[in-house]
Amino acid sequence: MPKRAQMIFIVLIFSFSARTMPETERDDPVFVGYEGCQMCHRDEFADWRRSKHAKAFELLRPGNRKVAKKRAQLDPDKDYTTSNKCLKCHTTGYRESGGFINIDDTPTRIGIGCEMCHGPGSDYRKIHKSKPLSFSRDEVMTAGQVYGSTDPEVCNRCHKNKDAPMNPRIDKEYEFNLEERLKNTRSFHKYYKSKGHGTPNVQITEHLE
Ligand code: HEC
Ligand code: HEC
Numbered sequence: 001m002p003k004r005a006q007m008i009f010i011v012l013i014f015s016f017s018a019r020t021m022p023e024t025e026r027d028d029p030v031f032v033g034y035e036g037c038q039m040c041h042r043d044e045f046a047d048w049r050r051s052k053h054a055k056a057f058e059l060l061r062p063g064n065r066k067v068a069k070k071r072a073q074l075d076p077d078k079d080y081t082t083s084n085k086c087l088k089c090h091t092t093g094y095r096e097s098g099g100f101i102n103i104d105d106t107p108t109r110i111g112i113g114c115e116m117c118h119g120p121g122s123d124y125r126k127i128h129k130s131k132p133l134s135f136s137r138d139e140v141m142t143a144g145q146v147y148g149s150t151d152p153e154v155c156n157r158c159h160k161n162k163d164a165p166m167n168p169r170i171d172k173e174y175e176f177n178l179e180e181r182l183k184n185t186r187s188f189h190k191y192y193k194s195k196g197h198g199t200p201n202v203q204i205t206e207h208l209e
């Protein structure tokens, strides 16, 4: 096909599929992976990379955390990296649009990525870009962003989920008090010190050295 015809063909296909796609499907935000955030949020990215959340996929490999697995009546020598029973809490966006499929096809959705705590990013990241210092919480929330510091479900849906094999029935160490976690640890960001915290409008963030 000549180049020009090819181009027209592509444009036609594109507008056709855009028109026939149901509204809801086209509008729902999808997962973009950490590479959709890291260029703008370098400190958070570097910090997250070192965090236990980023490395949580490794826990599913055979031989890791043997004692804890035995105590939870799991097989310490089994490979759980493809198990439906585990992936929704140890990867990013499992079974959701743009989310984890498998190690080879979606290497940047391994582990608990940014979007597991901030929501699937395809839409709100555009707002961060277009109005960096003036977006409101309402508008980013409408675009799918969630706030773990004000919405308990963000952390609790993993940490207080009865489907988790590591839970307080096995050992008290798995008890999860959200208030304490948010106050006393820097488990989500070592550098976390947002002045915008809890207020309707975002303000510039200070980072601890
Ligand atoms: C084009 C640059 C850019 C991209 C891409 C981007 N952000 Fe942002 N983001 C910003 C800016 C600028 C701010 C406002 C200043 C700040 O809080 O650091 C911000 C703020 C935030 C905040 C704080 C919001 C608040 O109300 O306090 C979070 C959380 C956040 N971004 C997460 C993400 C995540 C997760 C992604 C990837 C899905 C992402 N951002 C992609 C630029 C970006
Ligand atoms: C509903 C969410 C959820 C599911 C499903 C889930 N996990 Fe987890 N997992 C968690 C949470 C939350 C923790 C952290 C618990 C803590 O430290 O308080 C965790 C921790 C772990 C740990 C570390 C425990 C320790 O004490 O070192 C291992 C190993 C683990 N999970 C393996 C698995 C395996 C294997 C599966 C599937 C059979 C699985 N998880 C399914 C949420 C889940």
Ligand code: HEC
Binding pocket: 034, 037, 038, 041, 044, 045, 046, 048, 049, 053, 112, 113, 114, 115, 116, 117, 118, 146, 147, 148, 149, 150, 187, 188, 189, 191, 192, 193, 194, 205
């Ligand atoms: C385990 C949950 C968790 C993960 C994973 C996570 N964050 Fe956050 N992050 C939070 C919470 C909670 C806050 C406080 C604001 C809120 O409630 O959303 C926050 C705040 C922020 C802020 C506001 C500025 C600051 O540093 O205080 C930015 C920007 C941000 N996160 C970006 C990211 C990026 C980029 C990633 C991935 C590289 C990421 N986060 C991964 C939980 C998380």
Ligand code: HEC
Binding pocket: 051, 052, 053, 055, 056, 059, 088, 089, 090, 091, 112, 116, 117, 148, 149, 154, 155, 156, 157, 158, 159, 181, 182, 185, 187, 188
């Ligand atoms: C997608 C599931 C998931 C979400 C969402 C999640 N966590 Fe976790 N979290 C885990 C798993 C799995 C581990 C176990 C990591 C390990 O043992 O190595 C963990 C470990 C932790 C730890 C202990 C490790 C550390 O770094 O000190 C804390 C504290 C924690 N999470 C707090 C939070 C908070 C606060 C939020 C919400 C802002 C949150 N988590 C959201 C799954 C999750």
